[in-house]
Amino acid sequence: MSTTRTHRLRRPLLAGTTAVAAMAVTVGFMTAAPERATAATGPKLSLVAATGSVTLTSWKEEPGVYLDLGTYLTAEGRPLELKVTRKSYKDPVTVTQTVFENGKSKAKPLPLGTVKDFSGLPGFAEITVTDKNGKVVVRRTESFCPNNASGRIRPDAPATSKYPESCPTNPFTLGSVWGVEKGWAANTYAGSYTDPVKLAAGTYTAKVGVAKKYRDLFGIADKPATVKLTVEERSWENGRAAAAGEHAGHGAAHQAPSAHAGHGPGHAAPSPAEAGAPQTSGATPSYNVGHGPLKAAPPALPWAVKVQQAGRAGIQAAGDTTGQTDGSRKAPALTPRAARPTGTPSVPNVPKPDLRSLPAYGITISDGAGQGTPGKDYLAFSANVWNAGPAQLVVDGFRSPGKAKMDAYQYFYDAQGKQVGYTPTGTMEWDPRPGHVHWHFTDFASYRLLKADKKEAVRSGKEAFCLANTDAVDYTVKNANWHPNNTDLSTACGQENSISVREVLDVGSGDTYTQDLPGQSFDITDLPNGTYYIQVLANPAKRLKETNLDNNSALRKVVLGGTPGRRTVKVPAHELVNAN
Numbered sequence: 001m002s003t004t005r006t007h008r009l010r011r012p013l014l015a016g017t018t019a020v021a022a023m024a025v026t027v028g029f030m031t032a033a034p035e036r037a038t039a040a041t042g043p044k045l046s047l048v049a050a051t052g053s054v055t056l057t058s059w060k061e062e063p064g065v066y067l068d069l070g071t072y073l074t075a076e077g078r079p080l081e082l083k084v085t086r087k088s089y090k091d092p093v094t095v096t097q098t099v100f101e102n103g104k105s106k107a108k109p110l111p112l113g114t115v116k117d118f119s120g121l122p123g124f125a126e127i128t129v130t131d132k133n134g135k136v137v138v139r140r141t142e143s144f145c146p147n148n149a150s151g152r153i154r155p156d157a158p159a160t161s162k163y164p165e166s167c168p169t170n171p172f173t174l175g176s177v178w179g180v181e182k183g184w185a186a187n188t189y190a191g192s193y194t195d196p197v198k199l200a201a202g203t204y205t206a207k208v209g210v211a212k213k214y215r216d217l218f219g220i221a222d223k224p225a226t227v228k229l230t231v232e233e234r235s236w237e238n239g240r241a242a243a244a245g246e247h248a249g250h251g252a253a254h255q256a257p258s259a260h261a262g263h264g265p266g267h268a269a270p271s272p273a274e275a276g277a278p279q280t281s282g283a284t285p286s287y288n289v290g291h292g293p294l295k296a297a298p299p300a301l302p303w304a305v306k307v308q309q310a311g312r313a314g315i316q317a318a319g320d321t322t323g324q325t326d327g328s329r330k331a332p333a334l335t336p337r338a339a340r341p342t343g344t345p346s347v348p349n350v351p352k353p354d355l356r357s358l359p360a361y362g363i364t365i366s367d368g369a370g371q372g373t374p375g376k377d378y379l380a381f382s383a384n385v386w387n388a389g390p391a392q393l394v395v396d397g398f399r400s401p402g403k404a405k406m407d408a409y410q411y412f413y414d415a416q417g418k419q420v421g422y423t424p425t426g427t428m429e430w431d432p433r434p435g436h437v438h439w440h441f442t443d444f445a446s447y448r449l450l451k452a453d454k455k456e457a458v459r460s461g462k463e464a465f466c467l468a469n470t471d472a473v474d475y476t477v478k479n480a481n482w483h484p485n486n487t488d489l490s491t492a493c494g495q496e497n498s499i500s501v502r503e504v505l506d507v508g509s510g511d512t513y514t515q516d517l518p519g520q521s522f523d524i525t526d527l528p529n530g531t532y533y534i535q536v537l538a539n540p541a542k543r544l545k546e547t548n549l550d551n552n553s554a555l556r557k558v559v560l561g562g563t564p565g566r567r568t569v570k571v572p573a574h575e576l577v578n579a580n
Contacts, residue, residue, distance in 0.1 A: 157183020
């Protein structure tokens with residue numbers, strides 16, 4: 001199946017637009033076992049409400065209310081852990097649950113078709129809203145991401161969760177890990193990746209439960225959570241900013257990212273559907289325009305999850321300290337070496353990174369109106385280069401007095417994390433343009449539009465990059481880091497007065513760039529209609545040392561049509577991935 005895009009460019013929804021995805025959980029999952037063996041077991045899961053009542057704001061200027069009702073899935077006994085993978089883009093997505101048998105962990109395959117993609121378990125949460133007369137006014141289902149905003153529900157729970165802080169968003173994700181740590185709770189709210197509902201100002205009763213097929217699969221008790229819902233109507237002109245500060249639901253959801261305007265100056269602010277989850281929910285990442293998703297927003301736990309299970313008299317407020325264990329922390333700056341390396345460069349025989357390209361996506365037609373190039377037609381797209389490991393890509397830049405560029409070096413580490421070598425690997429340059437304002441590592445990737453015979457037709461002028469871990473591409477590979485540091489541009493790529501900079505692409509993560517500006521997107525004004533391929537090429541000059549240089553290129557087929565000023569693009573599915 002193909003999609004045709006003729007509209008003018010807006011920031012493409014990266015990945016089939018952020019998923020709040022999710023995986024289910026298991027409770028007392030029983031399997032046949034050999035004689036004298038212990039049955040495989042998982043965690044005990046419960047659905048609870050953080051509070052008996054919530055107040056949501058209905059903005060007159062917006063399409064409705066987002067049902068952030070403060071319900072959570074708790075895990076006791078053992079953590080909920082699910083691994084979601086696909087062997088290739090020709091294969092379906094499969095999921096296994098980590099259970100325990102005779103004290104040892106075991107991968108338990110869940111039924112084929114449990115998930116169809118990386119957006120999670122469809123229809124996991126069932127929501128019913130009734131008015132004061134008992135009439136049902138809303139009946140809907142939502143997906144659930146176990147990696148949603150989480151917090152502890154008892155003081156002896158692990159201080160931090162080992163699981164990632166959001167579910168993957170990229171349509172070409174290869175592997176993910178989802179989990180709820182034992183003694184923790186994960187928000188069931190699907191964020192702004194679910195549709196709002198029309199509710200007039202007034203009081204309602206909301207009931208949230210788990211769909212029967214998932215209760216049966218994971219042994220979750222049929223005990224829906226009930227919440228009293230109050231809807232208040234307000235308008236922006238009456239002080240939206242002030243109201244948003246009071247509102248624990250949707251007020252901040254549509255604010256454009258501020259400090260992270262990404263890698264494409266001139267981007268429009270995201271529309272409501274493209275914005276991240278409400279600030280207090282953490283249900284999904286918000287978007288760093290032009291560079292992929294940011295960290296999940298802070299969680300919506302107005303106070304501790306109430307005790308609804310056997311005999312616990314009290315629990316600790318979820319989230320130890322603001323910004324520490326709840327998925328809302330800001331990525332810390334990465335510290336480069338104190339001085340330029342000395343001695344003889346060497347490339348030791350130790351693990352190295354493996355840079356791989358994903359097929360292009362977010363493909364659309366743009367014209368030059370408003371960008372200083374009227375009368376031009378451009379093919380815009382998003383591209384991602386990721387690190388399959390087993391080692392980080394670590395690059396430091398060092399400034400020489402009086403020089404505009406930094407000298408860049410790649411570092412190598414042994415199995416104990418000790419630096420054992422380095423080699424020169426090009427340069428870093430300062431990019432002063434709005435939306436960038438950071439140091440770019442040169443020659444990291446190259447983008448080319450190839451003709452049907454795979455010969456080059458157009459090359460993007462974009463070849464320098466600030467490296468940041470924007471996308472979780474495959475967290476099931478060896479040494480994948482589920483909590484990478486440099487995930488936002490404000491800390492990843494230095495300041496204008498920096499004397500040195502460290503940029504890292506962690507194992508399992510990738511870096512997305514949208515190519516939508518003249519000089520970055522492809523100028524197709526004079527290209528004839530027909531079939532082409534967008535090539536994403538990692539490490540084009542082969543300056544970076546990798547484990548494998550044979551998997552650095554990815555192609556995505558496109559078909560150009562239309563007439564000058566009204567060009568169109570059809571984007572066929574890439575094997576089983578049907579995302580433009």
